[in-house]
Amino acid sequence: MQIKRGIAVSPGVVTGEVLVLGTEDFRIPNRFVSIDAVESELARFRHTLEIVWDEIKENEQLAREQLGDQFGAIFGAHLQMARDPKLIAEIEGLISEKSLSPEYASSRVLRRFARELQNLGNQYHAERAVDIFDLEKRILRHLLGERREELVHLTAPVIVLAHNLTPSETASLDRQFVLGFATEVGGHTSHTAILAGALEIPAVVGLGHCLADVSGGEMVIIDGNHGEVILDPDEATLAKYQVMEERVHSVSQRLASLKTLPAETLDGETITLLGNIEFPEEAKVCHNRGARGIGLYRTEFLYLEQNRIPSEEDHYEAYCKVIAADPDHPVTIRTLDIGADKVPETIGDLAPDVVNPQLGLRSLRLSLRNIPLFKIQLRAIARAAVHGDVRVMFPLVSNLLELRQARMILGDVMDDLEEQKVPFRRDVPVGIMVEVPAAVMLAEEFAREVDFFSIGTNDLIQYTLAVDRADPSVADLYRSGDPSILRLIRAVISAAAKHDVAVTVCGQMSSDPVFIPLLVGMGIRQFSSTPHAIPELKEVVRHLTIQQAELIAEHAQSLDLARDVENYLRGELNRICPDLLL
């Protein structure tokens, strides 16, 4: 038996057989093929090439339409490279004459070309090696695609152990068979972690090296509450976890029974609980958990899921699906919030690697620099708004000019739609994420120009405390309960109240029951949280009175250390809802 500790990213306890995914992105399983398989392997290679060509052509077309010709031309050049007769002849030669596998042959030939370019002694050409590696990746992805799909085509329940899972791999995990997963790398707020929470399967990330100790098929326990993975557990441990599994199950059943009950305090004040979602399918989950709408629809997934830039129709369809899941309640769509940790390959060119991406060209800044791309999304939002209570929210707003520009572009888009006689709604409420300290400082000014605020605590905390939450060496300095954070939240609430602007809190702080009494006491009446936290939050709300919450908030705000604030709040929660904490 061996216990590995990592970061708990999705709660729950689960026991099962382990399925190991390789340590490299593309591990080439076979270097050679048998002589009689050469013909079929050649056919497989040609077929793959055609798929790769189509994929690049599609990228080219979309890039031309949406970003302009000069970007399309880059993919045009990639296509010429992928069609290079000399390249193809060399790869095919290695397959047919040396019986190399298509994977190995492609990789070998492309890497040789890359090396040649690197050795030309010219900076520009050396950098083009990256384009060749990109092509290698594309080809290998398709050649190995069928094999990697073992993840998708599971027939028995397993626990997945991997070096890393990409967000799209995580999203495509079959919940019927994947009981839980653990990865060697990754942090709290990585996309994979957020998705695991959304899928509601127990997950632990950041385990460090451990794949070498497992070969697959052994029993493994994932404890998503404590961030532990137990390899090859002994009898006593198995028994202990079985009891725990049952307990977790019964608590979640009790919470599920709250679904139809209102989120109302003991003294009758209604608290609106909304869901944060990542992909359209989750809207249903939110509804089932008793959410009264979607407070934060993160649309990045549209960009990450497919290997291309999403079209207006892709956006529109996704939004309509979310609206249809619960047409009577609001859906707040946040525009593209990509940057830093989550740049997808397709638009990677727009957000080049920089020294400090958290302070770089990301989010609304990226949208305002790429207006054609931005307009596609805004058009789809304005059109989808015909079908429900849709609101649009701009992320990472740091000055008033950005807000005004974004509003102006939204207005332009609506004028275009009107002229084209495409149905849309003009009075879509517009709000901003308050997540940059500068926006808090100017909250009164912003409040005059928006319909709502949503406090994004994750970024607000990171920018205020100057802590990169993904950096393990300082992660312990990232504290939601820091008095400075409470003061900023108070400032936003009071500015909003003056101008009658609604305030929601989203981000991880609002998914943590510990902070609910405090935030209610400070005046927050709307929370947007991960779907699985909704029943828990409701349980807290239903045990609370406003007066009690206000006293808790008052005391918490008088403390001057994050640690004291958090300990005090934890104690209070324990008093209010003793059954909640496991």
Added chain:
Amino acid sequence: MTHTAQQTVRVGLEQGLHMVPCSLIVRTAERFPCEIQIQKADRSANAKTMLDLLTLSAENGSVLVLEARGAEAGEAVQALARLFESNFVDPVSGSRPATPSDR
């Protein structure tokens, strides 16, 4: 009977013959049945293969010799020379190719 044609051109691109112009050369060359070589000093590249052209590493100001052999050799060389003369304004879109700094 074999036709041959030859013409000398000069690269007038700040970044040299980078990816996008190379792809335009290939696209143009592919329209002709003849064999086309582009020579730079002692190196020679097949004008129908991207990777060959890239490894030619033709920088701004390099002098290149276009040489075609076979049917429509004259037209092929002319078409390619026009590409160099127009400094690779994309005939499809009419826009200038993206330079690496656009990325």
